Amino acid sequence: MTDYKITRLGIYGDGIAEGPVFAPMTLPGEVVTGTLDGSTLRDVKIITPSEERVAPPCRHFKACGGCQLQHASDALVADWKTDVIAQALAAQGIRTEIRPILTSPSQSRRRATFAARRTKKGAMSGFYGRASDTVIEIPDCKLVEPELLAARDIAEALAEIGGSRKATLAVTVTTSQVGLDVQVSGGKPIDGQLRISLAGLCDSRGFARLTWEDEVIAQRAPPTQRFGAANVCPPPGAFMQATAHGEAQLLAAVQEAVHGAKRIVDLFAGCGTFTLPLAADAEIFSVEGDAQMMAAMDKGWRMAKGLKTVTHVARDLYRRPLLPDEFKKFDAVVIDPPRAGAEAQTAELIRSDIKRIAYVSCNPVTFARDVAEMVSGGFTLDWVQPVDQFRWSSHVELAAQLSRS
Template structure:
């Protein structure tokens, strides 16, 4: 550990300020370019002890739990509340520009599609029972310390207004002092609470949870490790008017505005395509919208999500034919020979990207491709494969779905 006076030069990919130390880069949370500070330096990590130069781009955080002065500790939910809108938005768009440059890809990057506070309908809390109370909130960065929250400006009012109810249900669920996770999804019929990390409960405790939920009224479903404990109402979300009941804890886009923006870009690029394949289809975020205009084949590795998609398609009139296929696209990608029958291909893989699958897409000859990603680094790796196979990038749109974080969604469109 040493004390150094350093100046922050830029913001790194994780949202920390980066200064040049005597032995290499030093990463300093909650700092901005141009700021000079006395730092306690431990290897490549720096902690601000005092600051002599403050950036004009620094603003007051929107949340009492943010930063080193945060109430109950430093909440790890956000990293960039202290940055002005101008600096923050430029940083997010630059992440995409830099990623493209790293693979020598030439493409115009559209302005960042902005996110607003209060849009997050899906968030993941950590909770733990203590002798006095139940801690519910987010982990401090790189720590097991739970910052118990009373507000969250990124989360929807429907979630924030029910924090007390979530705590009550979590307290009934807690079997010991071990921490556990709660994925909260605000649906049209109430909150869907998916608990993970709690060991088996006895029948008495299950009854207590059920009674607690039935008395709450605003809870649609509670599940534990994928098993439904109680479901007063079926949780419902809508994809372009198609009602879907996603399985417990399954992936749903974190905000509806971002989802609708992504979907609009997908649909616009597909144009008059008649046969479309949607890879990593989930519960139908894109498939069910595409089916308003074209035949679609939805491929997904998670059985319950695929069943939700299939049931929604069967129960909705006016859609073009929707077929489904359960398939692990990492272990058994759709081959180029199978993809040749489709006019267009849409793929939205997890953060790791879809390198093996994209190699087959590149050989497919499909006229149009849409790549959706939450990770610019793996996205550009996959785009490079497509460009090398003769595809041209026609659009790259960064979308801010995870407000005040370093994560950015991207939709890239390509043509043969």
């Protein structure tokens, strides 16, 4: 067999040798061998291991597809994720201060989607195996909160009630202040008997809300999340930051970037992750494409005490970005777009009189693209704060401050 020297990690966490040859679960500096299948090395054997190779903390790592980098030291992963951001910016000709990465602890993910399937003896649940549609049971998962891990039996009960032997349920479970928020897709069409059975399960298992496809079947209590001084009940499936730790780190960076601003625009605001904490000190105009999320945020604001005025509008910022005149009288902008970035909105921000921007991103490549446009338009990228709330994955998030005089 041919030996291969791993030179770097790819964007999905695979080791890459000259060719390129992609070798899963390998690290830079390692010499490996295996069976070449196209450009991917199968049945990889480590001949010379890296000093940064560690024993995976989870016994399910090799089979489960939930994590990519448990075999690497925390220091290597931190350096690699920071370098992903630096390289994305360098490709656009940008250099700036990149602060030390802030990593969420193990067992801190507050939302997980379990695959649940009926079997001859009942049901099983877990995550999909690495590069397969096989469901792997994960009783000792080191990624999610213990409360979520205990919800695997709920996923199995749901599969027994409303699943079929030919399909796999996707059971998304989120922790809230009052219990678990459960959303199911891929099940049987809802009918009277199924509705009764599901409502009974929600009551007997004591979770807060159960949604089947797009229909709320039962709600024992609103599954609220705490954003600053406000309690918000997000609509089923609404976007949330992956961990409470990661959310707190991103919020702290945003607060630093807009410190002292008295009137702020929050773009792609979701349910108010940044809007409501910022409203303790500033008036906020919040914009989000999903009307239900805006309604949830507004209700939370109205029931909270001590917050300044929050106004909002439901608006698709890809098709109808805010125009320069709409930013008049505002001191700063917070923007947290999806992975596609915010190219159209960036162009209008450049044309506006806004001087300070807090940019939150889950995609360093589109972030660097948008920032390059803003730098060309007179902004300076002051600093970037990497945040790793998807521990042991290839995913990296960040918050950044941009300003212009």
